Amino acid sequence: MSVAVADIEVFAESLDPKRAAEIFKEHGCLVVRGLMKPYLAEIQMDVAATVERAIELLPEAKEVPGIGWSTPDGTLWLPAPPNYPRDKQIMVLGLRYNTSSAFFRSAFEPKLLDIVENILGPDIELFLDGQSLYKEPVGGHPKHLHQDSAYFEHRYDGPVAALNYAVDTNLQNGALYVVPGSHRMGQLKHIDTFSHLGLDPDEWPWEKALPIEGSAGDSIFFHYKCIHGSQENHSNAPRPVFIHRYRRPDDYVTIGAATTAAREDAEKHAAEAKKQNQMGIMARGFRKYEGGI
């Protein structure tokens, strides 16, 4: 059965978190219209300020082998297309919970956490520090279809991601594509692509995925094994998203990598991975003491 956007879509203003969680569990993805609207204006300002700073820091960029370049603010850069005024384009912006209070506050949005609680249970930990992917205008990088579990495989259920549009997002500027039901396919083999680990495009062309167009403030939740990605930004304006990730407080990364070589190496040490040193901020509930601080 092919799934349409309407089958995975709910609205923040009339939210039933149980129903939203049921959609997520069935399809591995969920669209919540308007969920991040209250935080948008501030986050948009912080995105713009972060871009300005990142560009100023570009002369200090250091190469990250096999990945791209990183500026001291934590912005990650890829090679730019030939038509750019610079030789590098932004991929991941140095915008995080420790740089933007609006971004941090938005991670605790009660309606968002009500949905996550119905998926993961009452105790919820933030995974990572918030992430902002940024597609520059006129050719900004594609993110090939992939499973996030290729980058961070977990011991238990893995993180639930909530990716939020910071601007109106459509087929021209890089809508997120999802493959409903793919969270049940297990861990798929990824290859190295321009945007790091991705599925082989011959096996996983965009036609197999469902594009989600949306307004600024719309949120797309996805399971960490749900296949997703986005094409280039062909518009004249930037296309940023900001992403929250949540997991059970006892869950932890067993394999972390961004290239096939790093993944092969990390797979050898998966059995030794521990929760210790991976404790995130509690977004809801309480952490049972299991040793360590």
Ligand SMILES: O=C(O)CCC(=O)C(=O)O
């Ligand atoms: O649409 C994007 O910017 C890509 C997001 C994504 O693929 C991810 O967060 O894993």
